[in-house]
Structures are given as C-alpha cells and as structure tokens.
Amino acid sequence: MEINNGIIIDGVLHEMIELIDVSNINFDCSKCSLCKExxxxxxxxxxxLCDVMACFFFVNRGKVTDIKTKEEKE
Incomplete structure (x- = not known):
C-alpha cells in the first residue's frame, strides 16, 4: 500500500484525506481517527490538525510493519 501523506503515532498510520470540494461535505470530527489528539x-x-495539515480528516490504516522510501524500492 502506498501512502503519500500521513502521520504515524505509536506505530499506527493515520492517512490524510485531502480537501477536495468542502461545499458538498458535512464535516464531522467524529469520523477522524485523530479526533482525540x-x-x-x-x-x-x-x-x-486538519487546519494545520490542510486536509479534511484522518483515517486509521493500521499498524506499520515496514516503511520503505522511494530509494529503497528501486
């Protein structure tokens, strides 16, 4: 799985869901996996956090077991 933007907290990856068109979206902080933080x-x-990171919310993608940079993939 490739993740372009996210935060790892205590070994768990939280992927940023970017803002697209906020006029048609009902924002609900309870959907964010980093609501408490x-x-x-x-x-x-x-x-x-969503204001600072310029995103809509975060989604929990689970525990991180192996992280590879672009250089390591080649």
Whole structure:
C-alpha cells in the first residue's frame, strides 16, 4: 500500500484525506481517527490538525510493519 501523506503515532498510520470540494461535505470530527489528539492540539495551540495539515480528516490504516522510501524500492 502506498501512502503519500500521513502521520504515524505509536506505530499506527493515520492517512490524510485531502480537501477536495468542502461545499458538498458535512464535516464531522467524529469520523477522524485523530479526533482525540486534535482536541488536545486545539486546546494547547488554538488550531485543529486538519487546519494545520490542510486536509479534511484522518483515517486509521493500521499498524506499520515496514516503511520503505522511494530509494529503497528501486
């Protein structure tokens, strides 16, 4: 599986789902896999993770077992 943008926290990959057309989407923070962490970030820094990362929400993709860069794949 190839992931272009994400965050690994405690060995779990959270993939960014990018903003496309927000006019037709009902935003629901409960769908985000980093909802708890985002609330902590907002309380400490006054910004939500999705605002900082310019994405819509994060999806949990599971435990990371092996990470390869483009150079290692070639």
């Amino acid at each position: 985002c609330e902590e970030c907002e309380m400490k820094h006054g910004s939500y």
